[in-house]
Amino acid sequence: MNCQSFETECGYICVYEKDGYVTRIEFNKRCNGKIKQDIAIQIEEYLQGKREKLEFDVIFSGTEFQKKVWTSLKEIPYGQTVTYKQLSEKLKTSPRAIGQALRTNPLPIYFPCHRVVAKNSIGGFNGGVQFKKMLLKIEGCEF
């Protein structure tokens, strides 16, 4: 298992990689290893606002429901947001269930849970709301 951290204005983002697959992304975590270079480059470009799509392979596990929610996040376009409610209606479930699934997202950024916000506020974020704000800002989305 390799991991590498990336410095941002909010703190470190740590990416774990194994055999060329990204397995996990965590916030506020620092480590001193190296991951596969083409993945690292994509992350860096994204954090600099120079890349919209992350195209690497990932491995993750979860319940069927969680996987359904996570993969549906990939359909949200770069720089756009959706509310918990809109997503729940689309998946025929409830807003709270969406939030519950998102908080266990093992691959934030790759599965862009930061693009899901509450109706009248930014909503929550597992690594700390400051990261959510920063990611949206990178995508040109003021909140």
Next chain:
DNA sequence: GCTTTTTAGCCCG
């Protein structure tokens, strides 16, 4: 299985 707990929401005054 069924029951209880928990939830990154929502709505209404």
Next chain:
DNA sequence: CGGGCTAAAAAGC
């Protein structure tokens, strides 16, 4: 703002 409501998933039994 604050409280009450809510459905649904996860955890516990």
